Amino acid sequence: MEKIAGLYSYWVVVVLMMAGLYIMIARYNLVKKIIGLGLFQTSIFYLYITMGKVSGGTAPILVHGDVQPVFSNPVPHVLILTAIVVGVATSAVALALIVRIYEEFGSIEADEIAIIEAQEPEA
């Protein structure tokens, strides 16, 4: 019980991650693949934030006086800020590519595009 309830945050990470991976593999629609990728990356953000949390910890601010409060580790938050930016940039590039693919092939379904590609002469 302790394993399930005490680590529920990590279970959320695992479920989100696997859902994201599954969508990326199982869906043919390119936009849905990107949604899956987004979900997958979000689960990693969640993993980092969870790692940095110290139970009972507050924000890491220095206070006057002898007793310093227990605070959560701020480093994972900073790291994940970078990773979020990277994730946004990846989605933006991917969506731009999907627009171009739609213009060229008239479809955003991976299986339909594969059929069109197979009919084209070799490079």
Added chain:
Amino acid sequence: MYEQLPALMILVPFTAAPVCVVFRHALASWVIALAASLFSLFAAWQVLEHVRTVGIIRYKVGGWAAPSGIEYYIDTLNASVLLLVSGISCIVLVYAYRSVIKQVPLAKHYLFYTAWLMCMSGLLGIVITGDAFNVFVFLEVSSLATYMLISMGSDRRALTASFRYLIMGSVGASFILIGIGFLYAATGTLNMIDISERIPNSESQRAVLVAFSFICIGVMIKAAIFPLHAWLANAYTYAPVAVTAFLAGTATKVSLYVLLRFFFSIFGYEYSFGQLLLNGVLLPAAVAGFILMSLVAVYQTDLRRMLAYSSVAQLGYIVAGISLASQAGLTAGIVHILNHALVKSALFMAVGCIIYQVGHAHRPSFDDLFKRMPFTCIAFIIAGLGLIGVPLTVGFISKFALIEASMDRGWWLIAALILVSSLMAVVYIGRVVEVMLFRQSRTSTPEVSGMSEAPLSMLAPMYLLIVIGLYFGINGDATLSLAGEAAEQLLGGF
């Protein structure tokens, strides 16, 4: 100024990239890109000199000391990879100017060179940094630029190839990110040296193990090691050929560098190969890779696709060398990283010259190629011999070292399989050479029979690479001693 070179090497191309966007001019951005690459090459040369004469460089970014700040850690291994990346970038940029004019619409040229600079600075950043999270950031910088470069190919299938690479590459990079997260959880630091010191005493060995597995898979995807290579063939085939020549020499090599850095320096030789038996994963993948992919390459009719599969095969040799996990094996692997980069970039450049004049790279429809483009054909043949591993070429140096290393370990079968795979290389290069030399024109119209060689600005950089290749093929000690030094440092840990 002088001691700031490690930072400037990254910073100059990185800041030059947006400058290209400001100018919005094809020629101006090409000049900027070339100047920035030349600066990085100069800096890399100086850094390598310093590392080899004085010793390892530990550069504090912004003056912040290691545990809290980001550190650039440069030893012989990454100094030589830095030199390789910036050198290939310079040479291929000279080549790219004419090649890109034919393959990319003029309005997009400034974006092309912007992405090129971002890609190069990202690759240099991955190699130079001594901070684990920094590796991920630079990895994504270079990957995003790479997706953009690949999608600029003139064939519309470049778009789907780029998209496919984007999905695979992002998953690979995310896996590395997860791995780094677990390493941070287990050790409480991101500095590579600190991590390597704290791993043996970490209380959560399971987290270290999970980190190890995630990083292993992530790097294998990015380096296109055999079962995870699916993105590579289409990406190399449909990208503008200058991009392919650049990526074939740098991108996968940098990922292999990451593999070496993580498994030897951070996790340590003992942990990766002694405790976890990593070679049990890498060696079968490597052997299956170089046998199967050489076989697949034999059946390709498009030269770019053939060379792409051959790249995966050659990566197999490098990984085989690494997974021997001995001083000799590691030396062979590192030498082959450098040598294969020279050979494969030259080959892709030769194919680019053919595409420039003939308009395609479809082997069965070539005719009279040698009469029309003798210099390109000679370059292709010399580089092809290097790929096969004929004596006096670079390929011979590294394959000989590799076979010697596997015999040292008593792995005769591996040595035999390397020879078998080399014979397959003879077949696939030979089929191209045969068409080049002996296929007569079927139409035999007089106007085709004249010489129509690619422009000098494409031939010259290609021949420069060939000459460098021949030099290191004859004077193999130069690269072997460099690689030996790097291997020694790797096996010694930080």
